[in-house]
Amino acid sequence: MKLSAKHSTLLLLALIIALAPIFFPSAYYFRIGSVVFVNAVAVVGIVILTGYAGQISLGHAGFSGIGGYACALAPVHLGLHPALAAVLGAVVSGVMAYLVGRPILRLKGYYLAVASLGFGILVSMVLANETAITGGPDGIKVADLGLRTLLADAGVPLTNAQFWYAFSGICLLIGSWLALNLHDSPTGRALRALHGSEIAARTVGVDVARAKVTAFVISAVYASVAGSLIALQNRMITPDVAGYMHSIEMVTMAVLGGAGSVLGAILGATILTLLPQALTVFQQYEQIMLGLVMMLVMIFMREGLLPSLTALVRGRGE
Amino acid sequence: MSLLAVEGLGIRFGGLHAVKDVGFSLKAGEIVSVIGPNGAGKTTLFNMISGVYTPGSGRVLLEGEDVTGLDPYLLARRGLSRTFQNLQIFQAMTVLENVMSGFHLRERGPVLADLFALPGSRRRSREAEEGARRLLARVGLERAAEREAGALSYGALKRLEIARALALEPKILLLDEPAAGCNAVETEEIDHLIAEVAAEGTAILLVEHDMKMVMRISNHIVVLDHGEKIAEGDPAAVSRDPRVIEAYLGAQAQESTHAHG
Incomplete structure (x- = not known):
């Protein structure tokens, strides 16, 4: 039986996640791997918003902030299990995205980019300044997810880094599966149609304002889950997670790899997460690097790394 | 009337x-x-x-x-459905997907069903695909179904737009x-x-x-x-x-x- 493009993509991704540890020189790489996966989860959300629906958000880190702080605050104040706190964060992020997106997405043009930028800054300011609740700029501690202990009791002992590598890898697989399902579904076609030609999408009956809100809400949930994973993994969270630079980073990762393709976005997230790790000199110049990458991609490969390379290989093959 | x-x-x-x-x-x-x-x-x-x-x-x-x-x-x-003088094609989608998008009103359903690829969602997609293939045959584009729409000639794109408009079964x-x-x-x-x-x-x-x-x-x-x-x-x-x-x-x-x- 021939595998569909969706299933072969997922299989490839699963194989890479499962087999990469063979090549890890030290246990530290499990930690880097899990950071890559968490970033990739957020970026897959950007693929749905930007790659499918053609909308740009510069404030998605705000939703990561909501997801992250939900995991810190809900267990303390509401007595929720951290896993349920992450779900609560996702729901709150989805509702916020709906409330923020609904009035803005009726308008055409770049209103969403500007308004979402404002939203992201607002969230990070609240997180940094409401010291009594959020702990302020120094951040706040996050409860243990508890799953690793359960696994150990069940006879699967994993180190903390190994556990988070596997857990965020599985989250990325699920996130990719959902995004790939969406791509070839009626909703996905409506989103891609409005990206291609908004007027033609309206003509075939797509309620474009609603379709944009749908994409915005779904991608906000992805960002929120990524924020929750950061919080749970680090056992603490700071307002940086909601920061403006984090939003720009997400968009750059998506654009670098190819905003239209899930695999491309994951590649983009991988490269931009690994580069600063691999070349320590970059760490000081991370912002410059992001800007440079963005410019070079826009000038030389509008489609992003993966689609451009694929086209190149196909072109040579013919 | x-x-x-x-x-x-x-x-x-x-x-x-x-x-x-x-x-x-x-x-x-x-x-x-x-x-x-x-x-x-x-x-x-x-x-x-x-x-x-x-x-x-x-x-x-x-x-x-x-x-x-x-x-x-x-x-x-x-x-009511229409085509455009200055083509409005979904360039990045395949020819087939362009026509399938014309089935939007009949194929749309709950977003969650689409995200989880539930049987209902897949059935709706399949029905749209069958309908779209029939329409492509009708305008003589059935062999271009899997191609990216942007790669088609102007005359073919005109017919593609008609097929997409017909997908709505307009009055x-x-x-x-x-x-x-x-x-x-x-x-x-x-x-x-x-x-x-x-x-x-x-x-x-x-x-x-x-x-x-x-x-x-x-x-x-x-x-x-x-x-x-x-x-x-x-x-x-x-x-x-x-x-x-x-x-x-x-x-x-x-x-x-x-x-x-």
Whole structure:
């Protein structure tokens, strides 16, 4: 039986996640791997918003902030299990995205980019300044997810880094599966149609304002889950997670790899997460690097790394 | 009762009265053409009827109901579909997906079902795909189904847009220059297709520059000049009308003076 493009993509991704540890020189790489996966989860959300629906958000880190702080605050104040706190964060992020997106997405043009930028800054300011609740700029501690202990009791002992590598890898697989399902579904076609030609999408009956809100809400949930994973993994969270630079980073990762393709976005997230790790000199110049990458991609490969390379290989093959 | 009725429709762009007090009506199965020199306001009229522009004055009635200024997606739900003079294709999607998107109103369902690829969602996609393949065969594009739409020739894209519009199973179909840029064979194919669709009961409003085609397939012709209706009637009557001849010859005379000057 021939595998569909969706299933072969997922299989490839699963194989890479499962087999990469063979090549890890030290246990530290499990930690880097899990950071890559968490970033990739957020970026897959950007693929749905930007790659499918053609909308740009510069404030998605705000939703990561909501997801992250939900995991810190809900267990303390509401007595929720951290896993349920992450779900609560996702729901709150989805509702916020709906409330923020609904009035803005009726308008055409770049209103969403500007308004979402404002939203992201607002969230990070609240997180940094409401010291009594959020702990302020120094951040706040996050409860243990508890799953690793359960696994150990069940006879699967994993180190903390190994556990988070596997857990965020599985989250990325699920996130990719959902995004790939969406791509070839009626909703996905409506989103891609409005990206291609908004007027033609309206003509075939797509309620474009609603379709944009749908994409915005779904991608906000992805960002929120990524924020929750950061919080749970680090056992603490700071307002940086909601920061403006984090939003720009997400968009750059998506654009670098190819905003239209899930695999491309994951590649983009991988490269931009690994580069600063691999070349320590970059760490000081991370912002410059992001800007440079963005410019070079826009000038030389509008489609992003993966689609451009694929086209190149196909072109040579013919 | 007429399927579509336009009453006193007009719009201004700044100081320019682009369309002024235009009215006509369409019955099921009828082919009505709007003709006129370049800049007569044909596409503007189309854009008002299809909800792209909000008319400054007048009314558009769909099956007797006032739908003036309704968004195109709401008009689509009421059975009005259109194509565009300057193609509006979903370039990054395949030919098949372009036509499948025309099934949006029938294939849409809960977003969660689509995210989790539940059986209902997959069934709806499959049905849209089957319908889209039938329509592609109808416009002669079945072999291009899996290609990216952006790679198609202009004439093929014109037919693709018609297939997408037909996917809505519209009661009223607005075709804006469906044969523009097509060769003689393609024009004849489109010609047959339009007649076939009308025979099935769809009302067709057509803007077209190919006069032979217009005269051959129209039941009724509306002539615009400088945004105003200067004549209407059956093809024979319109082609004899002195105002029509003058509008066309006048425009040609102006163009040739322009070219020589």
